[in-house]
Amino acid sequence: MRKVKKGLYTVVAGALAGMLMLSGCSKSETGAGNGEASEESSAPSIELNMTMMTESQNDTSEKEAWESIAQSYMDKNPGVTINMEVQNFGGVEQHRAWVTTQLIAGTAPDIFMTRRIWDHEDLNKGQLVDLTPYFKEPSAYLGDKSLEGTISPSVLAQLIGAQKQYASVPTYVDVVRVLYNKDLFTKAGIEKVPQTWNEFMDAQAKLKDSGVTPFAFPNSKPGDFNYSWTSRILTEELIANTYPELDVSGNGFIEINEYVRGVDQGLIDIEKSPYKDMFGIIKDWSQYWSKGYNGLDMNSSNDLFLRGEAAMIMRTSAQSKVMFESKARQFEMASFPLPYLTQDNHPDAAGKLMEIGGVPAGNLAIPATIPKEKLEAAIDFLRFTVSPEIQGSMADKLYRAPVTENADLPEKLAGFKFAGEQMKLNIYGGEVDKNVTENNQKLGQLFLDGKITQEKYISQLKKVMVDGVNKLMTTNDWNKENNYGITK
Template identity: 25%
Template sequence: MSLPRRGIAVLAASALLLAGCGGGDPESAPGASAGGKVTVEWWHIGTAEPLKSVYAGWAKEFQARHPGVTVKVTVLENEAFKSKMATQTASGKAPHLFATWGGGVLKQQADAGLAKDLSSEAGPILGGFTPAALSAYQFDGKTYAIPTDIGMVGFWYNKKLFAKAGITEPPATWTAFLDAVRKLKAAGVTPIALAGKEKWPGHYYWAYLAMRIGGLGALQQAAGTKDFSGPDFVEAGRRLKELADLKPFQTGFLNAAYSAPGGQAATVGSGKAAMELMGQWAPAVQKDAGGGLGEDLGFFPFPAVEGGKGAVTDAFGGGGGFAVGADAPAEAVEFLKFVSDPARHRAAVGAGAVMPVLKGAQDAVKDPNLKVVADTLAGATGFQLYLDQAYPPAVGQEVNDSVAELIAGGKSPEEVARAITETAKSE
């Protein structure tokens, strides 16, 4: 999942200028109002249950404990959030509290003076988070967001449809995975649901294949050299084309959204496709969009690629957190401290709304599918943040765009590697 990318570099510079033009009148400061009352603007993308209710409960409880403070909640679907956030940052301002996945996007927001350095104000609680949960939000020794969730991307599959196709166990290798796709098609089952319209779900395939073929180090090295033209990245594209050539996706996938009715999540949740490659939030969104599969839902990690240098135990994913706008009132930071309380976080984990980001909270995971994810992540030998977050926004966008064209048949594996490299070198 991703934040707006194109144009951020330009907006960042203008934002720095605009941010320095505000007056010092306390009555005009964001969040301030007559009578000493304060409003905290909170933008989040928790549109599905149980997260939506958990977030609403947090806001209500915080207001009850802090008379005079109003938490003004804006709930947005992922794509709508990206669009609205782009408009907001173009004005040189950011919401008081806003969703973030960290990485290159958050760094540019921080460099533009839009996101507050929380190292000092939130310092007392930072030691309670796991290093993996915090890492995506830390740059140059400073922390710019507080994590609320972490997890990994893997395949969520329908056990009943796998059984119908004669697949007795989840595929552990790429060859076995392609064979499973063929068996599902032969059984009259749509193998995979994909939100082609939104592009970011498709980049998961290319990223994982690059990890499995070149190893985690290849992606990390490319971030520094800005060179994605090597044979391992081209091979990742070839393997993805190999899958796309089997026509495994649902009819109309190129125009399908992720969480909208009839989209990727709904297609899997209603039993119309056998699997999807998605993050830990998948069961909740499937249930919200299509009814959910209950005990028929299973999870397996992205398969190994024969001959590849990457370990099958290396995970790809990320979490979610909240950054604080540079002009936000102090109550915004207090709200983040409030929601990071161990008992409150454990309750959210137990409800299946988030995965644990605090040390010692792993035992609070109750949902069996999420426990599989938590256990898989706990045994991970390496971790790679979503590429459209780990890399600068323009590079991340090019990954999404080029991979989407590859899947649609409009670009070759070599052209994908070349386009990403050219964008990276122009940054």
């Protein structure tokens, strides 16, 4: 039975619609779970309050899946009750505002969903539980392996911060792909999937000549993501050769304080090449987008694609779910990474695929304010979400790519396997600075419409970027003298 009260979904014992059929597991080493329901359990009753975030307001499958995961955990651990609130925050910036407010007020639930690039910022402020020791302990859910021994090394490398600490546990990875209509490609005479940017542009010219819209590119708001993804991917392909001078800590990723250092010292300057040259490349590509793209949202672009009026769209694996399952789709569909720039396009191009995907997502964190008697159960649940049963069910039901090493993807997600090199900077990502993300998209609309020049677009965006960096420096007491808080 499920009680519903003002948006709060409290999961209690009993069968839930769509409940995952998961096998039992042996006793958890934390003592929170014993793997088998026992009426004689003497363990004290524990209530965990959780808040999960969904990407869609209309698709209930994610809410139902998380409710089922919670129910399955409670079936194995009858001394634990999970009260789960499932929210849709409407965008990255709203989600970040909620996390910040809850942590500052001391009202954060015992487990909540955050993002990788926020977790260490909050950990460094003393607002989260340091999960580092718990990453090293074995768990029955993980076949007596630890989180460090289960989660993919590439994911772990992105999770561990400059202080070599873990602040959250991811439940899936995001991978972005271009979905395409194979029938329309064949009709247009496109014989192979494009890999380079020139091949991509040539294919779109053929599609346009065949009478269809090459690309349905939603750009009505920052939450349509396509403009942000494209800005980030193409920028990384142009600046990949400068990674060594930006990655001061040497951990393989440009952390927020390294981004701050780069902007403050002029190493990251979007008014200079190659940063500024990315915008012209996007504008040139826009000739192949659907008409009225600045007023087109995700759902409308989905419809164009499903009706066969547009040959391509760009989505994450989870966002592709509606495409794979839609009864309206009457064509064969496949996917490929956004093609990469070569030196034919720009002399600074790295000439290789840079992946915006493979990023830890659905990260679960525990606030430092959690009562001590709840901590073991909360840690136990986090480990449970990375178990083979849960990772497999999330891939199958939600099209979420697993975080575990050597995990097998369902056939429908075969095209979402990580294929390139990991992006490191995330310059226009909402997790870094939501104001930069919003202004990049909004100013980008004006630029694409010809209402402002590229120079004005970039100068205004740079001001927002510098203002944001100055605020981060003030808030965190970062400066050149203390190396912006970066440790090697």
